[in-house]
Amino acid sequence: MIYLYQNSREYDYDVRAIALAFFEREKIIEVSEDIPDRQLAAAGPGKAGPDDRPLFLKLDFGDQRIEGQLTDLTGKKSRKSIECDYRDHAHCRNAVSRFLYHIFSDFTGRKLPWGMLTGIRPTKIVMKWLEEGMEPRGIIERFSETYLADRQKAALCCRVALKEKEILESHPFEREYSLYIGIPFCPTTCLYCSFASFPLSRFGDRMDPYLDALEKELRFTAGVYREKALTTIYVGGGTPTALSEHGLTRLMDIIHQNFPVSSLKEFTVEAGRPDSVNSEKLKILHEAGVGRISINPQTMHQTTLDLIGRDHTVDQVRQAFALARETGFDNINMDMITGLPGEDIDHVRETLSQLSGLGPESLTVHSLAIKRAAHLNIEMERYQSMVKGTSNDMLRLADEVCSRMGMEPYYMYRQKNIPGNLENIGYSLPGKECLYNILIMEEKQDIISCGAGASTKYVYPEENRIERTENVKNIDHYIQRIDEMIDRKKRYMEMV
Numbered sequence: 001m002i003y004l005y006q007n008s009r010e011y012d013y014d015v016r017a018i019a020l021a022f023f024e025r026e027k028i029i030e031v032s033e034d035i036p037d038r039q040l041a042a043a044g045p046g047k048a049g050p051d052d053r054p055l056f057l058k059l060d061f062g063d064q065r066i067e068g069q070l071t072d073l074t075g076k077k078s079r080k081s082i083e084c085d086y087r088d089h090a091h092c093r094n095a096v097s098r099f100l101y102h103i104f105s106d107f108t109g110r111k112l113p114w115g116m117l118t119g120i121r122p123t124k125i126v127m128k129w130l131e132e133g134m135e136p137r138g139i140i141e142r143f144s145e146t147y148l149a150d151r152q153k154a155a156l157c158c159r160v161a162l163k164e165k166e167i168l169e170s171h172p173f174e175r176e177y178s179l180y181i182g183i184p185f186c187p188t189t190c191l192y193c194s195f196a197s198f199p200l201s202r203f204g205d206r207m208d209p210y211l212d213a214l215e216k217e218l219r220f221t222a223g224v225y226r227e228k229a230l231t232t233i234y235v236g237g238g239t240p241t242a243l244s245e246h247g248l249t250r251l252m253d254i255i256h257q258n259f260p261v262s263s264l265k266e267f268t269v270e271a272g273r274p275d276s277v278n279s280e281k282l283k284i285l286h287e288a289g290v291g292r293i294s295i296n297p298q299t300m301h302q303t304t305l306d307l308i309g310r311d312h313t314v315d316q317v318r319q320a321f322a323l324a325r326e327t328g329f330d331n332i333n334m335d336m337i338t339g340l341p342g343e344d345i346d347h348v349r350e351t352l353s354q355l356s357g358l359g360p361e362s363l364t365v366h367s368l369a370i371k372r373a374a375h376l377n378i379e380m381e382r383y384q385s386m387v388k389g390t391s392n393d394m395l396r397l398a399d400e401v402c403s404r405m406g407m408e409p410y411y412m413y414r415q416k417n418i419p420g421n422l423e424n425i426g427y428s429l430p431g432k433e434c435l436y437n438i439l440i441m442e443e444k445q446d447i448i449s450c451g452a453g454a455s456t457k458y459v460y461p462e463e464n465r466i467e468r469t470e471n472v473k474n475i476d477h478y479i480q481r482i483d484e485m486i487d488r489k490k491r492y493m494e495m496v
C-alpha cells in the first residue's frame, strides 16, 4: 500500500505512473492530510511495499520548488527537492517524473530498465528524432540520458524504430486506412484475459446476431471510406477461428463484398487458440486471400496451459501449425508470454526451443500483464506466490533465440501492469513483418475498428492530433446498440 499525500493534483498521473513502475501491484491511497507515522502504524502492515509494509509518499508543490519524501514504518527515508518552472508544463512533467524516479530508486536501490519512461509507445519518441535527422548513436545517448533508461533498451528501441521507418517510407500509408475486425468469441477464457472475449459454451448462440450487427458496421465503414485505399485488414478478438465454419465463411464473404481484398498489402486473421482450428477453417481463410495467420501457444508447457485455462494441449499447437503449413500458409506468427504463473527462465527457454523447432515466420514475445479485469488479478491471492513476472534475462534469451532464427525486432510496445515493467516485442524474418502492427504503433493512418470492444483511431497528422471512438465491449450490448456504435463513428467520418 502506498499512502500518497500531495498538495496539488496537477501531476497526479505522472506521480502514480512512476510509483506503479516501481511497485506494480500496489494500491495507492490518496490521503487528504499529512499522516503522522504513528497513525500509519495503527493502520497496520499493508500487503505491499518492498518488505510488506506500507509506504508513505509526501509531495509538496511549492511556488518554485517541489519537495518529496518516501518513508516506511522502519524510518527508512528517501528525500529530494527540485526547482521547477511551472510555466513550461511539458518540461515540468519530465522534471517531476525524473525527481520521483530518483526518490523511488534511492529508496529501493533499484534501477528500472526503461528508467522513468512509462509510455506505451517508446519507439514514437525515437521515430520523431530520426525524422528530425538525428543519428542512431546520438539517439541512444539522448534516450538513455533523458529517460534514465538502460542503453540496451535505448538501442533496442532505436533498432525497432529504424526498421519501422524503413517499412513506413516505402509507401504513402498516411493517405490510406486500415481495418480491424473484432470477433469476441473464444473456446474458454484465459486466466490473464482482459479482451472482449466470450466463451462459446455460454455465448455460442450469439454468433449469427453478432455477425448481423458486424456486417452493418462494416458496410457503413466501407461506404464512407470507398474513395480511400485500404492498406491492411486485421481480424482479431477474441479468437476469429472460434467462429463455426459457416460463420467464418460468412465473415469472409462480408469482407469480400465490401472491401478490395485483392489490392491489400496484408490480410491477417488470428487463429490464436489451437483448439479452434481445423483444416476446413484454415482452407476457408486461405481461399479468402488471408496471407498471415497467428497461432498462439503462449507456452509449450502443459501444466501451465492447464493452469491458465487454455483447455488445449501442446500437441494441438503442433498439429494446428502443421495443418496451417499443409494448407499453404507461408506467413505464420506465434505468440508467447513470459512470466506466466509458475514459469521461470527454464520454462521460457524450453518454449522458445520448441517454437524455434516449428519455424514460424514471426514470433511475438509478450511480458505477462496483469489487467484489472482479468481473473488472474481478481483471484490474485490464489496465484500470488506463482507470479514472478518477466525478467530482463528472459527477454534477452528470447532476443538471442529469435536472432538465431534469423529474425529481427520490428515492433514493440509497453503496457501498464507488467510485473518487471518491461516490454512486448514482435520479431520477424525480413519481409514477414506485420505491417498492421507497425501502423497501429506509429499512428500514421486511420485504423477503423469494427466489432465489440473495438477502438477506432482517427489520425490528423497536420494537426498532430488523434481522436478515438470506442465500441461497447459487451457482446449483447453491441448487438442491441449497433446503430449507436455507427453513430459514434459518423461524427468523425464525416470529414473523410
Ligand code: SF4
Pocket (backbone or CB within 6 Å): 185, 186, 188, 189, 190, 192, 193, 194, 195, 196, 197, 237, 238, 239, 272, 273
Ligand atoms: S484466447 Fe485471447 S482473447 Fe481468448 S480468452 Fe484467451 S487471451 Fe482472451
